[in-house]
Amino acid sequence: MGTYDNFSKLVQNTRTLNHSTVTERCGKITKRLNIEYWDTESSTSHSRYVGSYGRGTAIRGFSDVDLLMQLPDSIYDRYNKYLGNGQSALLQEVKKSISKTYSATDVGGDGQVVVVQFSDTMRFEVVPAFINKDGTSYTYPDSNNGGTWRKTYPVAEVEAINELNNKYNKNVKKLVRIMKAWRKTNSVPISGMLLETLVMNFLDGYSYKDKGYTYYDWMTRDFLKYLSERDPNQTYWRAKGSNVKVYRTGKFENKAKRGYSNALEAISDDEKYPIIAYQTWRKIFGSYYPR
Known part of the structure; x- marks a missing residue:
């Protein structure tokens, strides 16, 4: 094969293959949190892929999927009033909610995300977040060093x-x-x-x-x-x-x-x-x- 064919195939070989598994698991996590926080059973509303998977740059053999889950502002108000590390308390609440769907899967907190670790090595990192007034950036919890709120700009x-x-x-x-x-x-x-x-x-x-x-x-x-x-x-x-x-x-x-x-x-x-x-x-x- 020549340069064109070799590099065309190389690019093809880097493409991810397990979209159906990712979509299914994302849908279940989203549905669980929508039931908990939005009073809907939607498996697509209020969530979006972020990180390399969301930007379309993940490659075959990847293991991490970053999922941002928008929560109502009232939840932010509740945990922002905590005297000590409301960010950690929020992450723990989201962790407990996801565990209702994935009770046999390892679900844990990791500073800024809730980690859902599957037995096939795929790992979802769920970021509970609140959309800001600009409509595109989000505020999310960081439980490290006593807890703080940070901003992210995935859009x-x-x-x-x-x-x-x-x-x-x-x-x-x-x-x-x-x-x-x-x-x-x-x-x-x-x-x-x-x-x-x-x-x-x-x-x-x-x-x-x-x-x-x-x-x-x-x-x-x-x-x-x-x-x-x-x-x-x-x-x-x-x-x-x-x-x-x-x-x-x-x-x-x-x-x-x-x-x-x-x-x-x-x-x-x-x-x-x-x-x-x-x-x-x-x-x-x-x-x-x-x-």
Whole structure:
């Protein structure tokens, strides 16, 4: 296969497969909380996917699904009046409610979310939240350090990545997903949100940002070079859409430099030594890269 076919298949190999399971479990959690807080049995109202699954950048083999559940303002008023850590009390109440549906599943609190851990390793992180007056941002509880309320901007972040993705021939989400395959294969210490942010920053100034799969070997090479050249002392970047700080979780520059070197080698060998090139691409993308 040529570059177009290889990278088309690579992108396909990163796509998630278990949408029906995710939808079913999301529906049950949503229905349970709607019964508890909204007096309705709807399995879709008041909830939305957030995180990588909500932004369309989760890859095959993912385990975490982030689910934001909007609660009535009266619930916020009740727990905001607590003298001590109403945020923790709210999370515990939501945990007890979800346990009524998933009594045999491990349900626990985790600082800012209620975690629903399934036996097949899929993990839902449920964020109880309250919509703000702007109609797009939310306030959610953080039970750490005595408890506080924080804001999140999932709608703005989804709109930002969708806008650039449409503008750049769907390349934003495709590049994010294949670079998540690189991250997973090479144990790169970079969060999904930071990877998305850097992909969007990179494509904003990239000559081939709207090209097809024929250019993906160059795009891979050039993005890895871009990553390798980030300032290792920079601690955060600004997320598109929300402008919130996205912090680094480790030093990723050296692994990016190694990946860049491998990409140069694979591109050089591609025509004369396709087997060697294939082996080198696999160093970058692992089993996601097609045989």
